Amino acid sequence: MLRTPERPQQPVWLVIIKLLRWHKPEGRLILMIPALWAVFLAASGKPPLPLVAVIILGTLATSAAGCVVNDLWDRDIDPEVERTRSRPLASRALSVKVGIVVAIASLACAAILAFYLNPLSFWLCVAAVPVILLYPGAKRVFPVPQLVLSIAWGFGVLISWSAVTQNISQPTWLLWGATVLWTLGFDTVYAMSDKEDDRRIGINSSALFFGNYAPVAIAIFYAGTILLLAWLGILIHLHLAFFLSLAVATIGWIWQSVRLRQQDLPNPVYGQMFRQNVWIGFILLAGMIAGSF
Numbered sequence: 001m002l003r004t005p006e007r008p009q010q011p012v013w014l015v016i017i018k019l020l021r022w023h024k025p026e027g028r029l030i031l032m033i034p035a036l037w038a039v040f041l042a043a044s045g046k047p048p049l050p051l052v053a054v055i056i057l058g059t060l061a062t063s064a065a066g067c068v069v070n071d072l073w074d075r076d077i078d079p080e081v082e083r084t085r086s087r088p089l090a091s092r093a094l095s096v097k098v099g100i101v102v103a104i105a106s107l108a109c110a111a112i113l114a115f116y117l118n119p120l121s122f123w124l125c126v127a128a129v130p131v132i133l134l135y136p137g138a139k140r141v142f143p144v145p146q147l148v149l150s151i152a153w154g155f156g157v158l159i160s161w162s163a164v165t166q167n168i169s170q171p172t173w174l175l176w177g178a179t180v181l182w183t184l185g186f187d188t189v190y191a192m193s194d195k196e197d198d199r200r201i202g203i204n205s206s207a208l209f210f211g212n213y214a215p216v217a218i219a220i221f222y223a224g225t226i227l228l229l230a231w232l233g234i235l236i237h238l239h240l241a242f243f244l245s246l247a248v249a250t251i252g253w254i255w256q257s258v259r260l261r262q263q264d265l266p267n268p269v270y271g272q273m274f275r276q277n278v279w280i281g282f283i284l285l286a287g288m289i290a291g292s293f
Contacts, residue, residue, distance in 0.1 A: 010093070016102060019071065019088045020064040026275050027067075030186070032059040033281035034153060034179040037288055038160035041175065041236065045292030047164060050116075055160050058113040058125075065106035066132045066152070072099050073136035081197040083267075121163040128155035139204050146191060146206040150183035171236050178228035185221035185253070186277040188214060189260070193270040219257035226250050229284070238291035245287020249280045 021027055035055050039047045071078065071089045078090030088094040107129070114125040131152045138145035154176045161172045184206065191198070191207035192214060198205050210217040226246065233242050256273050259265070 012094075012098075015088045015093050016098075019068055019094060019099065019102060020106070021067045022064075026278050028060055028063050029278050030274075030281060031063045031153060031156060032056060033278070033285060034175070034182075035059050035156035035160040036285055037179075037281075038157040038172070038175055039164060040285065040289050040292065041171070041232075042161040042164035045289045051163060054113050054116050055163070058110055058159075059156060061106050061110035061113065062128075062132065065103055065110060066135070068099055068103040068106060069133055070136045072096065072103065075099075077201060077203065080201045081194055083194060083197075117159070117163050118166050120166055120168075121159050124155060124159045124162060128152060128159070131155065139198075141204075143204050143209045144206045145204055146184055146187040147180075149187055150180040153183040154180045171232055174228050174232040174235065178225045178232065181221045181224040181228065182277075182281075185218045185225065186274055188218050188221070189256070189270050189277075190274045192260075193267040215257060215260035218260060219253075222253035222257060226253070233291070238288065239293070240291065242284075242287040242291030245283050245291075248283050248287075252276060252280045 017023055032055075035058075036052070039052060039055050071087055074084070075089040075096065078084035078087050084090060089096065089099050110125070114122050117125065131148065135145065135148045135152055138148040142148065157176045157179050158168060158172065161175070162168055165172075188206040188210070191205040194205065195207045198208055206217070207214050226249070229246055229249075230243070232238075233246065256276065259269075259273075
């Protein structure tokens with residue numbers, strides 16, 4: 001009797017890379033983008049390069065920790081969801097003990113980098129940790145867990161801006177609000193691909209909360225992002241390049257909002273729209289840098 005050959009076991013280091021989601025860079029980049037927005041805008045387009053490096057490495061370490069903590073929380077739920085069932089902790093390719101060690105190591109790397117920052121930025125880093133650790137639990141008790149994630153994303157703005165200016169001012173809060181709304185928009189899009197699985201296993205999401213009105217809610221979140229970014233650009237006297245990049249972003253968000261109103265979109269489309277937001281974020285970053293001079 002013929003036996004199906006077993007799939008060769010992957011090296012542990014490669015499985016850990018998958019646990020950290022480094023094989024899917026979009027999620028790492030989309031956390032980095034608002035932090036880079038903040039550091040370049042706060043420094044009028046010319047931040048110190050060592051600080052930019054700290055921000056980049058800090059967001060990588062923080063997002064890595066967040067991914068592992070999320071998978072530790074969800075290791076018994078992820079096998080029930082099509083998109084997540086092959087994750088290392090869900091598939092038992094890694095043990096819980098290894099997951100905890102990787103999470104602690106990631107948080108330790110982020111903490112070391114945080115010591116480079118001024119006291120205000122450092123304590124904002126400390127304040128962000130409970131939000132990161134508790135976000136995965138929010139989907140079990142809070143109807144719109146994406147709001148918790150959006151607040152976690154917003155800490156990147158507060159930390160990075162204050163790392164340059166040593167204070168938080170009105171422009172900081174405008175960028176924070178834009179980041180929170182943008183994150184609510186693209187993460188609700190992302191949640192739409194898991195809607196049926198989440199409903200079946202009893203997990204909350206903004207896609208389920210808004211239901212048939214999710215495309216309208218996403219359009220409102222994007223519209224709020226546009227208005228706050230435009231207000232910010234006027235307030236800090238950004239030049240034409242920024243407003244051109246905002247126009248490009250607006251076209252992208254309008255196109256997404258219109259397409260989301262179509263019935264029965266294939267699930268991969270939601271992931272494509274999520275990835276498009278990475279490009280939109282970098283277009284805005286380029287406009288912010290060019291518009292600062």
